[in-house]
Amino acid sequence: MLLPLLTAWADSWEGLREAAQGITSIEARFVQKKTLPMLTRPLLSEGRFSYQAPDRLRWEYDRPVRSVLIVNGRDVKRYRKERDGWREETGAALSVMQTVMEEILHWQQGRFDANPHFQATLETGSKPKVTLTPKDPAWRKMLRRIELTLSRKQSGVMQSVRVVEDERSFTQIEFGQVAVNRPLPAARFRDIE
């Protein structure tokens, strides 16, 4: 009886928004594979992801570099582990990531059409997918599209993200060990460790 309900969530924008409203928290592990023409094999990164509705995120890498990016409302902070302890980052790359993290928050809230710079399309079927394509040609030079593959098994959950810069340069992030709606400590979105 539950199966049709689960498979239906990703068949419409309304279904996606409703499913997102039922999500209070998500925890997952992820593997990130960066593919570039100048790399013979993808560059692998691994880490953990936590989300607390409506606007808290923790994006943490275990390797190759230990780093933690924490979004708490409009406050974005990033820390990096050095030999002598954790160091806060304040450079230009952080402002790029601030924009990216805002976008991820929109996705978690089911608001795939929230960014006016992107055209969102929904592909239903056995592998439901949201594709975000930049509207501005200047953006398209930097980013062809973002593909968000949705889970058929877990309502409101993303299975993978693929950021396509061009056909030979892309980032694939696969989520695993996903836990939904478990209570998360507030410290996870405040403290580094």
Added chain:
Amino acid sequence: MKAFGATFLLGLALLAVGGCAALPPLTPLDPSQKPTVLSGCREPFLKEKYRLVHVLTATLPGGSESAAIGVLVADPGPRRFQTVIMTLEGWVLFDATVGEALVVNRAVPPFDGRAFVEALVEDIRLAMFPPEGEPIAWGRGEGGAAVCRFARPDGTHMDVLRTGEDAAEVRLYGTGQGLRKRVRIGSWSGSGPAGTLEIESRTWPSYALYLRLLEQERLETEKTLP
């Protein structure tokens, strides 16, 4: 009028002296040591084409810091390289190919500025490629290190210091002979690339880069067509 002219010239001379620094003195060594010293000065640099992946930390004026991943394919023969700098999340900030010409394939602001590109190209050349030509001087320098001094076509000078068994330092002196950049090359083994690089730029905007090698792969050097 003559007195004014002499004073003006003296002032100009004093200004010129004040604006310049002298290159550090080198103590002559036994000429029989020349081949060893010269080959030692070429050791810290790439000898073959490599693909390198670094984690790099940049410290900018005001103390702001950020980390990124750098991918570099560098061929010391033709002195060509391609480099990509991306955030830890994989967002490419900068992508350029440098050979006879510089081609910027992608640059996200503020990494699209001319000063950034020129500094990056110079840093990679200093850290990866051995100096061109023969040294104009060699000897013992600061701290007893063996030093090779190269004159560059643009009027700048470059010193390569062997500071340890697997450690070296490259110093770039400007046309006024003041120290512009310092590259510390460390932890290399045999003919492989350095495990760490520390780059310090003293000209405005000053910055420091620390690179730690994550991955390395030796590549076939491109064959030049007859």
